[in-house]
Amino acid sequence: MPVTLQELAEAAGVSVATVSRALSKSSHRVKDATQQRIMALAQERGYRPNLMARGLRTEQSFTIGMIVDNIISPFTPTIIRGIQDHLAEHHYFSIITNGDSDPDVENEVMHRLISRSIDGIIFVEPWMRGRSPVLDVEHKPYVVVHRLLGGTARHMVMVDDQYGAHIAVEHLLNLGHRTIGFINGPRGWESAVNRLIGYRFGLAEHGIAYAPALVRDGDWELESGYAATVALMLLPERPTAIFAANDLMALGAIYAAQDAGLQVPRDLAVVGYDDRELARLSRPTITTVTLPCYEMGRAAATMLLQLLGPGAAEDAAMAIQGTLIVRQSSGAPEGHRRLVS
Amino acid sequence: MPVTLQELAEAAGVSVATVSRALSKSSHRVKDATQQRIMALAQERGYRPNLMARGLRTEQSFTIGMIVDNIISPFTPTIIRGIQDHLAEHHYFSIITNGDSDPDVENEVMHRLISRSIDGIIFVEPWMRGRSPVLDVEHKPYVVVHRLLGGTARHMVMVDDQYGAHIAVEHLLNLGHRTIGFINGPRGWESAVNRLIGYRFGLAEHGIAYAPALVRDGDWELESGYAATVALMLLPERPTAIFAANDLMALGAIYAAQDAGLQVPRDLAVVGYDDRELARLSRPTITTVTLPCYEMGRAAATMLLQLLGPGAAEDAAMAIQGTLIVRQSSGAPEGHRRLVS
DNA sequence: GTGAAAGCGCTAACAT
DNA sequence: ATGTTAGCGCTTTCAC
Numbered sequence: 001m002p003v004t005l006q007e008l009a010e011a012a013g014v015s016v017a018t019v020s021r022a023l024s025k026s027s028h029r030v031k032d033a034t035q036q037r038i039m040a041l042a043q044e045r046g047y048r049p050n051l052m053a054r055g056l057r058t059e060q061s062f063t064i065g066m067i068v069d070n071i072i073s074p075f076t077p078t079i080i081r082g083i084q085d086h087l088a089e090h091h092y093f094s095i096i097t098n099g100d101s102d103p104d105v106e107n108e109v110m111h112r113l114i115s116r117s118i119d120g121i122i123f124v125e126p127w128m129r130g131r132s133p134v135l136d137v138e139h140k141p142y143v144v145v146h147r148l149l150g151g152t153a154r155h156m157v158m159v160d161d162q163y164g165a166h167i168a169v170e171h172l173l174n175l176g177h178r179t180i181g182f183i184n185g186p187r188g189w190e191s192a193v194n195r196l197i198g199y200r201f202g203l204a205e206h207g208i209a210y211a212p213a214l215v216r217d218g219d220w221e222l223e224s225g226y227a228a229t230v231a232l233m234l235l236p237e238r239p240t241a242i243f244a245a246n247d248l249m250a251l252g253a254i255y256a257a258q259d260a261g262l263q264v265p266r267d268l269a270v271v272g273y274d275d276r277e278l279a280r281l282s283r284p285t286i287t288t289v290t291l292p293c294y295e296m297g298r299a300a301a302t303m304l305l306q307l308l309g310p311g312a313a314e315d316a317a318m319a320i321q322g323t324l325i326v327r328q329s330s331g332a333p334e335g336h337r338r339l340v341s
Numbered sequence: 342m343p344v345t346l347q348e349l350a351e352a353a354g355v356s357v358a359t360v361s362r363a364l365s366k367s368s369h370r371v372k373d374a375t376q377q378r379i380m381a382l383a384q385e386r387g388y389r390p391n392l393m394a395r396g397l398r399t400e401q402s403f404t405i406g407m408i409v410d411n412i413i414s415p416f417t418p419t420i421i422r423g424i425q426d427h428l429a430e431h432h433y434f435s436i437i438t439n440g441d442s443d444p445d446v447e448n449e450v451m452h453r454l455i456s457r458s459i460d461g462i463i464f465v466e467p468w469m470r471g472r473s474p475v476l477d478v479e480h481k482p483y484v485v486v487h488r489l490l491g492g493t494a495r496h497m498v499m500v501d502d503q504y505g506a507h508i509a510v511e512h513l514l515n516l517g518h519r520t521i522g523f524i525n526g527p528r529g530w531e532s533a534v535n536r537l538i539g540y541r542f543g544l545a546e547h548g549i550a551y552a553p554a555l556v557r558d559g560d561w562e563l564e565s566g567y568a569a570t571v572a573l574m575l576l577p578e579r580p581t582a583i584f585a586a587n588d589l590m591a592l593g594a595i596y597a598a599q600d601a602g603l604q605v606p607r608d609l610a611v612v613g614y615d616d617r618e619l620a621r622l623s624r625p626t627i628t629t630v631t632l633p634c635y636e637m638g639r640a641a642a643t644m645l646l647q648l649l650g651p652g653a654a655e656d657a658a659m660a661i662q663g664t665l666i667v668r669q670s671s672g673a674p675e676g677h678r679r680l681v682s
Numbered sequence: 683g684t685g686a687a688a689g690c691g692c693t694a695a696c697a698t
Numbered sequence: 699a700t701g702t703t704a705g706c707g708c709t710t711t712c713a714c
Contacts, residue, residue: 002455002479004707015685020709028710031683048456052402053707055393056690063436063457071425072418081413084439093457095404095434098425114343115389116404116434138343222622251622278622281563281592345691356701361693369694372699394691397706 003047065113066096068124082297141307145300157300160319164289165198172241181232181239225252247272265331284328344388406454407437409465423638482648486641498641501660505630506539513582522573522580566593588613606672625669
């Protein structure tokens with residue numbers, strides 16, 4: 001049977017109140033001698049507070065809920081890890097549940113989490129529209145990470161997609177490319193919109209006119225990258241480089257180029273996005289922009305714990321920047337000097 | 342403020358005990374009329390039981406702990422998903438923590454989980470040796486999934502690696518191969534030992550003598566698969582097929598073959614293990630044996646909930662079988678992925 | 683500086 | 699069939 005405060009109190013010859021005070025940094029002070037004695041005793045008997053009892057009393061569980069869309073999805077585990085590492089440093093634990101792309105499931109799960117007296121919630125790629133009336137009413141703070149389909153949340157952490165697309169395109173421009181195809185994600189995705197902005201901004205900076213024909217909408221899958229590349233190769237002014245909005249489509253682009261007898265990067269440079277494992281394994285390896293999942297997770301956890309602390313809860317939206325990882329698939333095109341590594 | 346039993350009791354004009362009984366299937370019966378009235382009232386006011394309070398009383402939290410080695414690892418999320426899906430069906434939640442390949446961390450985390458009154462624990466690829474004195478003393482049941490470094494646990498769910506290796510080799514034998522190289526994992530890994538047994542058993546079944554020279558130890562990484570293949574190709578009796586103990590090394594084998602001017606599968610057939618994403622993306626796509634992570638997770642959760650229920654807790658060890666996925670690398674006639682839609 | 687006592691929301695043994 | 703009561707382990711006034 002686990003050791004309780006009462007047992008400690010009897011053994012030390014004091015009251016439970018004193019033991020409680022000695023073990024937690026309470027406002028009331030305890031005489032140093034007794035404090036030492038009690039702490040030694042607790043150590044010796046292996047006392048561990050019953051957190052359910054404490055939570056019942058203090059209305060604080062040191063547990064937060066996480067509603068992820070699906071834990072089996074490429075970026076989610078890394079985001080979770082970022083969250084958990086920060087939580088662990090503050091002695092918080094997390095209960096993770098899947099929302100399964102269903103607002104009803106998310107809603108039900110939210111209630112069940114509240115039922116467990118969690119202190120707050122982090123939504124990872126949720127399907128709800130950014131505001132949760134339920135949580136607002138219950139005064140449970142929440143933070144949204146990575147994706148938000150419409151609406152805005154008061155507290156959120158996103159990727160800086162404009163920046164990411166910008167550095168990708170800039171890399172190709174610095175290599176001397178002037179005709180750069182862009183295989184984007186499907187219309188309607190926030191990240192697709194922002195990556196297009198970043199792409200256009202990069203071109204504009206270098207005084208290159210935007211040509212809509214160079215932009216194709218993929219669906220994030222390899223096949224769509226392949227098809228888009230085939231189409232781009234048929235253009236009168238053939239692109240010498242392609243920026244794909246994710247690594248999967250970039251790999252499709254590479255396969256299409258190879259099937260057309262082109263060599264990557266010699267005949268066609270390719271840059272991806274996400275830095276998935278495949279970008280390190282493919283031949284050639286793929287130059288890509290990292291999705292800063294771990295950092296986003298950490299940022300979200302930091303934000304939530306701040307909300308849990310004292311002080312005003314101001315609205316906050318963070319955008320985390322990825323970095324460019326240069327690999328084999330991008331290279332200086334023939335006749336051009338490599339300007340930046 | 343959340344609705345409590347007491348509020349419901351006052352509103353219904355009965356005692357809290359009656360409300361409690363009406364809402365939970367207690368052994369004591371409540372008059373149908375009052376029961377209906379109370380349930381309607383609870384529904385109307387959105388009553389949700391405070392699970393911390395209930396847990397404090399019943400010593401049951403309907404929460405289990407999960408200690409995974411690292412949530413960012415290829416198989417873990419799928420195992421977790423399997424566990425969570427089964428738990429959800431029984432209204433259990435799970436608290437997931439990382440053990441980080443460190444028995445001390447695992448131990449500390451275990452204590453902190455107990456402190457939260459979890460009902461049981463599932464270890465996913467743990468570093469502890471199979472038995473936890475702490476949990477045994479606390480009478481907290483636990484199940485180990487997927488990997489166990491030495492020792493045995495009373496309750497565990499593993500992969501049937503002998504079977505997996507067997508069907509892989511059998512596939513190659515059925516294709517007519519007689520000299521089959523085997524790139525295994527490092528010595529000392531349980532799964533490497535078992536996969537070797539499966540390999541040898543497959544050969545023996547077809548009356549083929551075991552040739553130690555055909556077996557190489559890799560370290561699970563792509564490069565080791567590459568190096569092993571280069572070595573195997575130099576043998577006097579060159580293998581016409583290679584079975585690699587994971588997909589990464591299989592990809593290394595394919596690259597080595599390609600660099601040697603050989604075509605896969607025409608000149609060398611390759612079979613992997615795990616069915617990672619890369620097996621579907623590489624060129625050629627890789628024939629492989631699935632690691633039944635989801636099923637293992639489900640089995641583990643089932644086992645644990647059984648332990649939590651009434652009845653004797655017999656020791657149990659399950660081995661789950663994967664299946665063979667035939668793709669291009671072993672010469673599947675119609676295993677080609679469609680690239681253009 | 684320490685103790686006594688109340689109570690968080692719930693269930694279960696004991697009454698009626 | 700329902701009410702009364704005790705208590706799970708803890709924190710926190712309120713006394714002294």
